[in-house]
Amino acid sequence: MKGISVIICCYNSAERIGATLKHLKGQMWKEDACWEVILIDNNCTDNTVNAALTVWENHPVKLKLVKEQKAGLIHAREAGIRAAVYDYLVFCDDDNWLDEIYIQTVFTLFENNEQAGAIGGQSTIAVQNGEMIPTWFKAEENAYAVGKQAMQSGDVTERLYLWGAGLAVRKHIAEKCFDEDFPFLLTGRSGKAVTAGDDSEICNRIVLMGYRLLYDERLKYEHFIPSIRLTEDYLIQMKNGFERSYGVLTLYSECIRAIVLNKRSKAAVLRETINERPFNKGKLLRMVYWIYGLALYVNNDMRMIRAYYKKHLSY
Incomplete structure (x- = not known):
């Protein structure tokens, strides 16, 4: 409306x-x-x-x-x-x-x-x-x-x-x-x-x-x-909050610049990410998969991306 x-x-x-x-x-x-x-x-x-x-x-x-x-x-x-x-x-x-x-x-x-x-x-x-x-x-x-x-x-x-x-x-x-x-x-x-x-x-x-x-x-x-x-x-507390969010936002930025701004294939970027960054390197790298998975999500293949999340991203 x-x-x-x-x-x-x-x-x-x-x-x-x-x-x-x-x-x-x-x-x-x-x-x-x-x-x-x-x-x-x-x-x-x-x-x-x-x-x-x-x-x-x-x-x-x-x-x-x-x-x-x-x-x-x-x-x-x-x-x-x-x-x-x-x-x-x-x-x-x-x-x-x-x-x-x-x-x-x-x-x-x-x-x-x-x-x-x-x-x-x-x-x-x-x-x-x-x-x-x-x-x-x-x-x-x-x-x-x-x-x-x-x-x-x-x-x-x-x-x-x-x-x-x-x-x-x-x-x-x-x-x-x-x-x-x-x-x-x-x-x-x-x-x-x-x-x-x-x-x-x-x-x-x-x-x-x-x-x-x-x-x-x-x-x-x-x-x-x-x-x-x-x-x-209070300013220091705010800046500390910004700093803590930096890692996550950097990963989003990587994904956006590769897929949206440079118009690379979502699937290709995802494959490269999986091959280059194994899952055994901790929570931060799990976020990488999360965000690249989100890039597939915007391609509207919900069945595929939900299966991807279920396989790799359960905590």
Whole structure:
């Protein structure tokens, strides 16, 4: 169904969700209310749900509440995808204040770009509780999904990723990304754990399917960042999370560049990988087979790839 489903994943978001929803209420949407907001309660123990309902009260657009007990951002997003009724999705973090034309621009971009699988924008400002932003922040702002993702609007597929903040994805592509037979290797934020890489894994899978990644500077949002996250200690934790995801994302990159960008045969790459990298070298190499197997998956031979997984990749 043509429209936008905005998915907000929450873990103890009571202090943030009000401002996020107030910005969503101000959206300038030309269509006939063909959008919805889906709030995922990912084991919240605070007043997140009541705070959201209070802010959204009497708004004509539906606010749908979904409970997801499996901890982790990836699982919350999957729950949102399942609950969505519209063709296009926007993952709005609980601290993203979307510009008033955000969802209309996403809708128009998807309607006019058939090969676009995912679209990202820019954060124009880092908002804090009226306090001074650290002097080091400007040099590190991209780690916080703040700033521009590219020099200009256009195709950024070669970059292989977009920020998860404000990320827009076609629903049928997201459903394929989150196929239960192919669980994610990087599960994203879980509770207070500072992890990373799940946004990139989603984008990598989209590129493996043959779709493009677009950046459009008209998609703007403000990013609310509390003081507790603007410390050098928190920055180090984030960078450690990025580093831990590097190995997995490098394997995706190898697969994408060999098969998608260089258009080599999926079967040939798989055969070479099996011959060159025996199975007895540990978990990391098992991930190699996982990802090359995923390349076969995008070729839609589900019978073959499920048998491949069952034979080689059970833990």
